[in-house]
Amino acid sequence: MMDLAGWHPIAAATDVVRRHVFHGQLLGREVAVWRADDGFVNVWENRCLHRGVRLSMGLNDGRELRCLYHGWRYANRSAGCTYIPAHPADAPARRICNRTYPGVEAAGMIWSAVAPEAEFALPEVLVGTDPLVLRPVSVNAAPGVALSMAEGLVPGGSVARGASVLFGQAGLVVFVQPLDAHRCVLRGVLLRQPEDRIAALRDHDGLLCALREGIEAAGEAAPAPLEVSFQPVDEALGQMPARGVGGGELRVQVTRKWAAAEGIVGVQLRALRGVLPTFQPGAHIDVHLPNGMRRPYSIVNAPGEEGYTIGVKRDDAGRGGSICLHDAVRQGDVLAISAPRNTFPLRRDSERVLLIAGGIGITPMLAMAQALAVQGIAYALHVFARSAAHVPFAERLEGLAVTRHLGLDAAQTGAALSGILSGYAFSHHVYACGPAPMLSAARQIAAAQGWTEEAVHLEYFANPEAIDDSSAFEIALARSAMTLQVPAGRTILQVLQENGVDLPSSCEQGACGTCVCGVLEGDVAHQDVYLSASEHAANDRIMTCVSRAKSARLVLDI
Amino acid sequence: MKLYDFELHAECYAARLMLSLLGVPHEVETVDVYPEAAHLTPAFRAINPLGRVPVLEDGALRFGTVQGILAYLAAAYDTSGQWAPDTAVLRGEVAGWMAIAAELAATAGQARLIETMFAQGDAEAARAGAEGLLRVIDQHLWFGEVEGRDWLCSAPHPTIADIACFPHLVLSEDGGISRQDYPAIRRWIDRVKRLPGFTVMSGVFATSSAL
Numbered sequence: 001m002m003d004l005a006g007w008h009p010i011a012a013a014t015d016v017v018r019r020h021v022f023h024g025q026l027l028g029r030e031v032a033v034w035r036a037d038d039g040f041v042n043v044w045e046n047r048c049l050h051r052g053v054r055l056s057m058g059l060n061d062g063r064e065l066r067c068l069y070h071g072w073r074y075a076n077r078s079a080g081c082t083y084i085p086a087h088p089a090d091a092p093a094r095r096i097c098n099r100t101y102p103g104v105e106a107a108g109m110i111w112s113a114v115a116p117e118a119e120f121a122l123p124e125v126l127v128g129t130d131p132l133v134l135r136p137v138s139v140n141a142a143p144g145v146a147l148s149m150a151e152g153l154v155p156g157g158s159v160a161r162g163a164s165v166l167f168g169q170a171g172l173v174v175f176v177q178p179l180d181a182h183r184c185v186l187r188g189v190l191l192r193q194p195e196d197r198i199a200a201l202r203d204h205d206g207l208l209c210a211l212r213e214g215i216e217a218a219g220e221a222a223p224a225p226l227e228v229s230f231q232p233v234d235e236a237l238g239q240m241p242a243r244g245v246g247g248g249e250l251r252v253q254v255t256r257k258w259a260a261a262e263g264i265v266g267v268q269l270r271a272l273r274g275v276l277p278t279f280q281p282g283a284h285i286d287v288h289l290p291n292g293m294r295r296p297y298s299i300v301n302a303p304g305e306e307g308y309t310i311g312v313k314r315d316d317a318g319r320g321g322s323i324c325l326h327d328a329v330r331q332g333d334v335l336a337i338s339a340p341r342n343t344f345p346l347r348r349d350s351e352r353v354l355l356i357a358g359g360i361g362i363t364p365m366l367a368m369a370q371a372l373a374v375q376g377i378a379y380a381l382h383v384f385a386r387s388a389a390h391v392p393f394a395e396r397l398e399g400l401a402v403t404r405h406l407g408l409d410a411a412q413t414g415a416a417l418s419g420i421l422s423g424y425a426f427s428h429h430v431y432a433c434g435p436a437p438m439l440s441a442a443r444q445i446a447a448a449q450g451w452t453e454e455a456v457h458l459e460y461f462a463n464p465e466a467i468d469d470s471s472a473f474e475i476a477l478a479r480s481a482m483t484l485q486v487p488a489g490r491t492i493l494q495v496l497q498e499n500g501v502d503l504p505s506s507c508e509q510g511a512c513g514t515c516v517c518g519v520l521e522g523d524v525a526h527q528d529v530y531l532s533a534s535e536h537a538a539n540d541r542i543m544t545c546v547s548r549a550k551s552a553r554l555v556l557d558i
Numbered sequence: 559m560k561l562y563d564f565e566l567h568a569e570c571y572a573a574r575l576m577l578s579l580l581g582v583p584h585e586v587e588t589v590d591v592y593p594e595a596a597h598l599t600p601a602f603r604a605i606n607p608l609g610r611v612p613v614l615e616d617g618a619l620r621f622g623t624v625q626g627i628l629a630y631l632a633a634a635y636d637t638s639g640q641w642a643p644d645t646a647v648l649r650g651e652v653a654g655w656m657a658i659a660a661e662l663a664a665t666a667g668q669a670r671l672i673e674t675m676f677a678q679g680d681a682e683a684a685r686a687g688a689e690g691l692l693r694v695i696d697q698h699l700w701f702g703e704v705e706g707r708d709w710l711c712s713a714p715h716p717t718i719a720d721i722a723c724f725p726h727l728v729l730s731e732d733g734g735i736s737r738q739d740y741p742a743i744r745r746w747i748d749r750v751k752r753l754p755g756f757t758v759m760s761g762v763f764a765t766s767s768a769l
Contacts, residue, residue, distance in 0.1 A: 014703070015741045018769045020748055023738045030738075037769060059766040068763055135700050138739035185739075201704060205697070 005117040008177050009109040009187045012133045016041055016110060021065065023056035027114045028180040030054070031101060036076035036304055037062035043103035043112045044079055048072060049096055063304035063374050074098055076304030080278020088349040091342035094277050108133040109187065125173050126189065134188035134201060136177075137208040141215045143178035146186065149215045150174060172204060174211075186211065250276065254333045255307065260392035263314045264360060265326055270307040272334065279308065281367040282344035282431075282459075286506055288336040290328050295321035296506045296514075298363035298433075298459075299340060300393060302370035308340070311392050313360035341506070343513035343530070344431070344459045346371065351427040353379040354420060356442060358434020359390070364459060365433055366393055369400045382420050384413060384434065413438060417445050424451045431457045436464035436529070453532045460511040460529045463546065467510070467527050473549040477501065477558050478520055492517075492544040492556075501558060503544060510546035517542055518557030523550040559584040562605065562613035564591040566674070568667050568725035569624040571759045573612040576628050576721050578757035580635050592675040625656050628718040640715045651711040655719030661691055662726035669733030670726075685735055692740050695727070699742035708749055716753065724750050728762050 010024045011033055022033040023046065030046035032055035046054050048067040055074075059066045064073045064082060071085040079098035084090070104111045104120040108131055111120055139146050171191040176184050186208050194200035252269040260266035270276075279285075284296045285308060297310035315322045329335070346353075346368045353372055357365040362383055372379040381402045385391045388406055405416050421430065421442070430451065432442045439458045446456045469489055476483045477496075486495050493515050496503050506514040510528030519542050526536040528543035535541065542556070561577065563570045563586045577584055589611050590596040598609050606613045606622035613620060614627040616634070621627045632642035642652065665687035671677035672684065695710075702708065709716045710723060728747050730737060737744050750756065751765040758764055 011741070015745075017745060019766050020745055022741060023744065025738060057763075061766045062769060066766075135697065136741070179738075198701075198704060202701070205701075209697075 005113065005115055007104070007111045007113045007116060007120050009175050010043070010112045010177060011110040012136060012187070013105055013108050013110060014133070015136075019060050019062060021056050021058055021060050023054070025179040025183075026101075026112055027178055029101070029114055030056075031112065032056040032058065032065070033103070033110060034060045034065055036060075038076070038304070038306070040077055040306075041103045041105055041110055042076060042079065043101040043110070044074075045099035045101070047099075049081065049098060050084075055098075061374060063302065075278045077306060078275050078278040082278055082280045082303065083348055085349065088347040089345065091280050091283070091345040094279075094339060097278065107131050107189070109189075123173075125191070129191045130193055132190040132193055132197065132200065134190065134208065135205050137186045137188075137205070137212050138179075139184050139186060139212045139215050140182065141184065141218075142182050143176050143184035145218070146184050146215050147176045149218060150176065150186070150211060172207075174208070249339060250337050252276070252308070252335055252337055254329060254331050254335065257329065257331050260311055261394075262387070262389045264390075264392045265312050265314075266309060266392065267312060267325065267329070268307055268309045269335070269337065276308060277339045279340035279367075280342045281346045281371040282364050283340040283342035283367075284344075284364070284506070284512070285310070285340050286338040287325070289321055289324045290333075291320060291324045293319070293321045293324065294506075295325075296512055298344075298367065300363045300366040300396065302367070302396070303374055308337075311360060311363045338506075341504070341514060344433075344457065346431065347429055348372075348375060348377060349427075350377065350429040351425070352429075353377060354428070354430040355379060355381040356384070356417070356420065356430065356432035356434070357382065358384045358432075358438040359386075360392075361433035361435070361459070361461065362392065363433070365431065366396055368431060369402070370396065373400055380420075382416075384408065384416070384438065410437065410441075414441050414445065417442050418449070421446050421449050421451065424449055424455070429455050429457065431459075433459040434461075436460055436462070439529075440464075453534050456532075458529075462507070463509040463511045463527075463529050465510075465527060465529065467546050468525075469548065471525065471548050473551070474553045475549075476521075476553060476555045478555055479558055486548070491546065492542070492548070492554075496544065496558070503558065505545055508545040510543045513543065515544045517544050519554060520557050521555035522553055524548075524554070525550045560615040561586050562589050562602075562611050562615070563587065564589050564597070564611050566760060567591055567611055568670065568729050569610075569663065570612040571725040571729075571762070572624050572721055573614060573627045573631075574759070575724065575757055576631050576641075576718065579721070579753060579755040580631060580641070581755060582631065582635050624722065625660070628656075628722055632718050640713070641718050641721075643711075643713055643717060648711055648713055648717070652717050652719045655710045655717075656722050658691065658695070659719070659722035659726065662688070662723055665691060666726045666730045666733055666735055669735060670729055671733075673733050681734065685733065688730065688733070688735050692727070692730070692735070692737075692743065695723070696740040696742045699746050703742060703745070708746070710746075716750065720746075720750060725762075732761060 008026055010026050011022050016022050016033055016035045018035055024031045024033050032044050032046040035041050046056050048055055050072050051069055053069040057068045063076050066073050072081055073083040075082050079100045080094055081092040081096035084092050101112045106122050107126045173189045175187040177187055178184050188204055188208050251272045253272055255270045256268035258266050279299045284298045286294050286296050288294050299308050301309055312322050312325045314326045344364055355365040355369055369381045381400055383391055384405045432439055472488045473486055480501055484495050484499055486492055493505055504514050506512045513530040519540050524539055524542045525548045527546040530543055561573055561584055597611055603609050608622050613622050621630050665684050668679055669681050669684035672679050672681040710719045711717045727743055748765050752768050
């Protein structure tokens with residue numbers, strides 16, 4: 001009887017070489033197994049979520065696996081989709097995530113299970129050994145038949161743990177990996193390192209090949225299909241995502257906090273258990289702070305990296321979020337964060353990308369630069385800072401195409417931006433994050449030098465405009481079938497939330513783009529800095545945290 | 559130089575790959591093997607009495623088998639001397655693998671022609687023949703990795719033997735032969751794809767860059 005819920009070796013560690021995708025199978029499920037450059041071994045269902053093409057044909061770039069068919073990219077560890085080439089300007093929903101199987105590297109093999117009932121435990125026979133893994137030998141015979149014949153063919157063989165045969169004296173263990181009902185792989189292991197490694201590998205390979213010949217020659221009839229215990233599909237996958245106003249759905253631990261530059265701390269966050277959801281370059285998380293505040297911070301990670309790293313600049317004149325993170329949060333603390341949200345997506349179909357960072361605005365730019373570098377897209381990162389000591393994450397900047405512009409005043413910054421932004425051509429894109437005056441200057445200079453509005457992407461820390469909330473108007477919610485009044489002094493977002501309409505929000509000052517809502521009727525008085533001038537003119541979206549109505553009534557698509 | 563070529567033909571791909579790896583400028587004349595069977599016309603038989611592609615023409619010289627084309631290109635245009643090495647051991651090894659490549663053409667290659675171009679023959683028998691060869695090749699390449707050898711022959715670089723075998727192995731799935739059971743062959747395919755000058759064909763894609 002095969003051990004359906006148990007763990008089986010599905011590959012040798014040496015099968016899963018770097019920048020390669022191994023094609024495996026266990027109990028009828030095909031898997032694509034790939035090792036990222038950080039050593040992590042991913043075991044994924046061998047099927048792209050898009051059109052079902054085998055991911056074992058895909059490309060392993062060391063951090064992401066790219067499907068060969070339409071180029072969907074999936075991240076190391078989380079298996080989430082990070083980029084869809086057919087939608088270059090959009091961030092893929094983070095729920096687009098490959099089915100993964102557990103994978104453990106132990107005793108020179110990769111172990112996995114279809115529906116494990118318990119955590120992986122190394123088979124007792126291998127505990128404390130320094131085994132030599134033999135060449136895998138695939139057999140066209142039912143796993144159960146192979147198992148019983150293997151026992152019978154070699155004197156002294158006995159079944160151990162339901163899935164392996166122990167050949168007594170020689171110190172040889174053979175695991176029978178069930179591929180499906182009528183095929184299996186003999187995975188032999190020598191419990192001790194022999195004196196002549198290659199001779200031992202050849203001798204035992206001969207033994208296993210002979211065993212295969214014996215099993216296949218016996219020509220047993222194919223047995224009834226294996227009974228596989230199916231793990232039901234996660235119910236949430238078939239539903240609209242839950243919308244939490246708080247958004248504190250993840251628990252993370254501060255695994256490292258360090259002075260990343262003058263006045264800036266780096267904070268590394270790891271999941272308490274499991275794997276954190278995928279992020280894309282430009283994404284941010286909302287961090288719930290011990291003082292009750294919730295603040296968005298951009299993720300600086302490279303593609304496929306474990307955990308999230310953020311950079312926080314101390315702002316003594318701010319509302320207190322950065323001071324709390326600097327002074328109160330310590331290594332080892334557990335924090336609640338939102339899942340990553342991306343309102344600043346990076347196109348990866350550009351011929352050339354300019355990244356402009358002012359001060360702590362370097363954080364999303366770093367994530368973008370690292371992604372572009374991995375993918376081999378031409379880019380240039382320009383960092384503006386007061387001095388070299390004010391530039392954080394030096395270790396990440398190493399090896400990137402970075403130019404530092406240090407200690408410049410406003411006029412010098414403008415001149416530098418003019419130089420950087422010269423030479424616009426089709427399919428060039430610029431992304432900038434920094435203080436509002438710098439972004440305004442960048443927007444003007446880019447426009448003057450012929451950059452189209454679609455090619456200029458800006459992320460503000462905060463909305464520099466004074467918000468006028470003196471108007472009063474009515475909102476009709478087309479999908480929720482409600483009509484609500486927005487009085488002077490209150491925002492649309494507040495009125496929605498007070499009336500039980502869930503809309504995610506983050507910065508609540510018209511800078512981040514999280515609380516966007518579609519507009520079906522009425523004239524919008526835009527007050528945000530997230531949308532561009534032409535997007536404002538289109539009058540089809542509204543940032544509900546700051547923008548209001550010019551007309552007496554707005555019909556919203558919610 | 560001129561290559562009489564059919565894009566979907568595995569052995570034509572071997573010739574194109576060799577020309578690309580060596581960087582030899584050439585022109586291509588397409589022979590519509592399928593569905594027109596232009597290789598069997600009297601006009602083409604005047605070029606190659608065997609009635610097959612690829613055919614390589616270099617001035618007055620003409621080579622009408624893939625083995626001949628690869629051997630000639632390596633001898634005449636390879637300044638490095640690596641593709642058709644000169645030592646006794648490597649000559650023997652190359653000749654042996656060229657024979658295996660011909661067996662692959664008759665099994666895995668034939669299964670592909672039956673499945674994709676409606677050639678006559680027994681696809682199951684062709685696949686069964688291929689399985690025996692693929693098992694041996696996978697074993698050979700696996701022990702090669704253990705012993706520090708990346709290619710079919712014992713040289714520390716690829717030879718025309720790798721190029722002769724590559725198309726039949728990389729296109730095996732067209733003929734219904736999965737490579738799931740041959741992990742060492744799959745890794746060797748990645749190595750071939752990373753050679754400078756590698757070229758693709760319909761169904762054969764580039765891979766990611768090496769670390």
